[in-house]
Amino acid sequence: MKKKLFVGALIASSMMACAVAETAITTVNPNNIQESFYNPYLMKARKIVAKMTLDEKIGQMIVPTTTIMIPNPEDAKYLESLSDDKLIKKFGLDKIKKYHIGSILVGGNDVPFDANDPSLKMWQKIARLAKSQYSGPKGTELLLGTDEVHGNQHVIGSPLFPQNIGLGATHNPKLVKEAAKMTAAGTLESGFNWVYAPTVAIAHDYRWGRTYESFSQNPDIVKSMAYNFVEGLQATQNNHITGALATVKHFIGDGRTVNGLDEGNTEIDNIDELWAVDGAGYRGAIDANVGSLMPSYSSLNGIPMHYGGDKDLLQRITTTGIAGYKFEGIVVSDYAAISKAQAKYNMLNKDSQISFIDSLSMSINSGVDMIMLGIFNTAIPNHYPKDFLGEQSKDINSLYTHQNKTPWPKTLEGYNYSNDVDMLKAIKFAIEQKRIPMSRIDDAVTRIIAVKLAMKSKMKPVDNKQVQKASLKAAEQSLVLLKNDNKTLPVDPSDIKNVVLIGDYDDIGKQNGGWTVLWQGFTGNQWWLPGSEAKKHSGAMSYIDGLKNNFSKDTNFITKLNKDDKDNLSKNNTIALVVLSEKPYAEYHGDVDNNSPLYADEYKKPQSKFLGLKFTKKQAKEIKKLKALGIPIITVVQSGRPLVITDGNDKAPLQNSNAMIAAWLPGTSGGQAVANVITGSYKLKSFKTKINGKEYYSNTLPFAWPKNMEEVRSHNYSLFQEGYGLEN
Template identity: 35%
Template sequence: MSMTGLFACTHDTSADKELTKTQQSNTEIWPVIVSEVPKDDAIEAKVQQLLSTMTLAQKVAQMIQPEIRDITAEDMRKYGFGSYLNGGGSFPNGNKHSTPQDWIDLAEAMYQASIDDSIDGSTIPTMWGTDAVHGHNNVIGATLFPHNIGLGAANNPELIEKIAKATATEVMATGIDWVFAPTVATVRDDRWGRTYEGYSEDPEIVKSYAASIVHGLQGQAGKDFLGNDRVISTVKHFIGDGGTVAGDDQGNNIASEQVLFDIHAQGYVGGLTAGAQSVMASFNSWHGKKIHGSKYLLNDVLKGRMGFDGFVVGDWNGHGQIAGCSNESCPQAVNAGLDIFMVPTDAWKPLLENTIAQVQAGDIAMSRIDDAVSRILRVKFRAGLFDKPSPAKRQYSGKIELIGHDDHRKIAQQAVRESLVLLKNNNNILPLSPKMNILVAGDAAHNIGKQSGGWTITWQGTNNENSDFPGGTSIYDGFATQVKAAGGQVVLSPDGSYINKPDVAVVVFGEEPYAEGHGDRANLVYQRGNKTDLALLKQFKSQGIPVVSVFISGRPMWVNAELNASDAFVAAWLPGTEGKAVADVLLKGSDEKINHDFKGKLSFSWPKSPEQIVNRNDEVYEPLLPYGFGLTYGDASLLSSELEETYQLSEDLSVGTQVFNGKVQKPWVMNLLSGNEQVAINSSTQTLTGIKYRTIDKVIQEDAFKLALGGQHNAGIQFMSANGFREDLSAEQEKKAALVVELKRENPIKSPVYISMNCESEGDAQGSCRADVNITEALNKTAQSQWSDIAIDLNCFAKQGVSFDKIVVPFELRSEGALSLSISQIHFQSEADAPAHIQCN
């Protein structure tokens, strides 16, 4: 089980209890904040008047926030939810390619249902919240700005405000009211999978940026506050998510209260002073107690001492992680100060009913409910939701030209240019003349999805193609445009092959997209055990071709070998859809003069070793490159080309070969199957004749998927190697491993269910060696509606002719019968760890 899973279901360990004894509880540490948005007596009177007319059911409905995949407009009409959301990778009609008009249509339908009092008696307008964390990132064609880690390197608060305002405009163009941004975590361990959502390891930048982005999203009090082109902002995640032990997402922060304020709270000082109207509670714990259930932090500190008068919203079923709670019942969260339950999945209905019953039973005081609802109504009145036209009739709704507007893309291009950090520039190889013969190589060179990272159309940022980014440009696109215009030559070659030897190779490579816990790492080694990018750099070096590396990443990484193999090295972070702006800095103009110099400076210290966790102002501070480092043109390069390349990790935390562990692992891709039909899965919901697929939550957001087979076709799911290439898994067979599937069945299995593997024989078509294993009996032995493992001895496949050095499909599941099945893990596990359930000795 992952550390995330342990923290999700285990609480108040003896160690945590011991820490709790020593932690401070001193509200004097925290400041009294005077918000730029003062209380308005007229609004307060409206809130109290409306509150006095509401029933308990209407009040609790204001505190329930379901997700668009789990409710209909009729549900909204019946219950009158105060708000709703679309999760990352969730779209109107379940269609990844929904048009802006589709988003508007859903916003309008939900709004009209919320103000229809024919069933629930309420006319309170609902509000839609969305994760627009680097632009309106769920909408096809939107401008996607660099992720926060790059913006931190730019260190330009004025630019940040422009980015936020452009984002608000594109969000308003789709009729949405509320944005779950900014993230104001101060990241202290780069192994954390959300490092790129942080601006810096130092709170200084975070504090100033928080105010700028809140102003950009909401406007400023007395000027354009929450006007027609502005949205409600959310400072998140309160508090300490960037400082968990070992960088574990949703883990435990054991900082003292003084450090919690000094390091992790400065973004809230900036954001709340600027008038942020909502705060999102964090998944993490502080000294073993989940923040969602911390009355001290949510009520005594945030609302009491700091004077926050907006509302506190939970994170994705975060309330269910509190000791004694479930997704369907959690009075502890309300009593602690949570005002809105974010409750995706169908848990929203029992949660609503249970909360009403808990108020009636006295488990939750009516005064606490009134306080929560007053806060929600206060923000709705401040945002003008009672007075503004419906979503379809607002000033910017339907103005499709605002989505990806050229003015917004120009702001994003400026952000890309200013975020680039030059780490190495031997012999001043940069900037390059555009009149040279330039080879642009690497798998990220012409890949807008990879350069944009997580939270990009889909939640994890995976399963996207360049065609999903109309108006966007790759890094190669920028080189191609400028070099061709100047009379030079440019060739795109991801694998580095060429006909005419180039003058220089620009190699664009880096991390695959990820989000949240799926990005957590045990160490900072780049491409551990699979140094394909290093091999490409060395290939060029051996041919006497100068190498310029452009590194795409969501964090600083230990890349000593890659640095050694590069003449120049640029940390490009995750630049978003405006990749062409990278060439603005790396290339000279056609007049051979500098177009744009480097401005970016490291807002994160660069590690000297794979396990070094180092931050500015540490007592012992010995990074490879310090906070604030960044060369400009003409500066002498300081890095040696003989950096230490060997390492020994203190603990090997590697696991068996993963096929799926909450997301599809490279080199595999996932397909939905029905008869002879096959379609790539590139959305959180997908259908094919006789089969439905959707992502679900097991421990964290969307870390599993559910299949529903109708029984009319031979249908199922398949994982195969990208482009049908053969993969060598012979090491798994040598370890006498088993194929292990963690699954949950929802009904008795009446028709055979098969798990298959395919391989490719020499000279034959892919999949010509195939093995099928009937798992029906083993599946029926698992407890219904409970997660269980089924392990299959690899000999079962080998005896049918599968060659493990030529695997094309490591996993395929099919059935001709009706079937409801969820899967959370598919991996190979050595026999020493556990015996296989299905053996074929």
């Protein structure tokens, strides 16, 4: 199903839907849990909004990044030397008061300035200065948003949890709630109060680069995890959000796109099926009174979700509701999404091009309350309306050179539209031109103020030891034993004199994957150097670290085989650990085997046509020698999704291993967790629970596993089924 969109019809549709929103917000449904939570705040907010000026209202609707507020990375050197007043002006934070800005965010690559000092102290100071400039209504606070995909990832030294796919493998909702609670504590301690999590997508195609953000293929599991994540993060007490504000995302169908194309198109005729399956996480989050929701970059049946998607689903969830579920909180756009939607629309509709003002108007009229700005927030220059009297900002290329990144692909290239003042003008212009009715602006700001009134965040000091303990517990319960021939595992450490190490056994960056310090993550241990305070505070353990903790100090750890080793190594005194990893990635950078327009001009190519891992030629040669000596091969597959592990004869990991562990992306404690499984100090499948009446165990697959690339493309997975997992 492919639809060609026509701008006139779409704008008319968004204006008509806006009229529905004006009346629906006053309708009270006593059976709707979330409405009963937010309704008192909505009533107060309406009275407040009625007294606000237009400039004050518009200021609440934009979310600029710290990169926009503080565009010069070298200014970080002034943090300690300048007074607060001078820093506020130097960093542009005085604009918060001047333009009545209600929120700012830390983008994926905004942390820190050139990634030199992402310290807790630095973020606390920036947050304090920003909050001091907030001039919004009494009883509300500045929202400071950040991506905390698997822990307080922007502060070096923070313990990090497994990515969502690993949390899904725990099948332990209470553990997920605890992880979210600790993430909220770290976020609040940093000075921030709004988290862009959880992702509740169900990944239907493993070629999708965000598969690891998905908890499970099972809607019941996803619903339960979403509910508990929001409960833990927001910590609602006495009808107030005392933790950090949660954001359920990306509404809806982001994990169901054709060929797993990130930001692509979801094609489905049966919208009821979409809601029943892919809507499960939203049902769980709404049940937990989630305060904000983010639409997807993707489209539904050809209509961008930021324009409401097919059947106006974004409008429906925020007005009349879907199957009894109605969202009453803030709808915030994704990063630079308004411009992305415009650019994609224009690529698909050559005969009916739209302007940025059109895109902005359609998004707000379709239910978007807050516009997130980013340095990629571009609009094609030729499509600025001639009557818009805004000054075009600098070209995106010059704005992004300080981060040494390749410019945005030419298909999406244009002039930067992320300047906060320009965006304020654009919204005001659209109102003056009657493209956005004032009733919709009031509705949006009412939602924003209502959620802020509900927030009474309480910051408490974070006990890193407790977070480390929870991180290790989560990592242990996330590991899935795929193969264990002749009970290779566990091994008795007292029997082992030699441990041969091959592959990524000492790479904490790869253990964590994307969204670690920066958007795309890192390889190596640069943020967790031996003896550093960051490693100590995080409790980060690579595989060699964990094994050294569990084996005798006299054990030989061999990282390079020599000719004489065969005389000292035997099946009775030696094991070999091989660690295979996907390289870290986030979003479309992890897409495999699809042709995304985001890869235009070689900005970024798909990682491979092959969604799988093999031993390298050198590794296969070493493994063959070890097998000839009868030494057991224990392979750890470190990945953000199920991968093909059966290809390549001597290079095929599954066939050439005696034992195999799917470790996912286990976080900073992953090395210790795997060591505990190898030596038996942690027993797999030790946790059992019931979700929606069905029994589940920890350490079992949240997704079925493919045998080959044909199964990846057909979505028919036969190697291991969901729920599979062996005991050690």
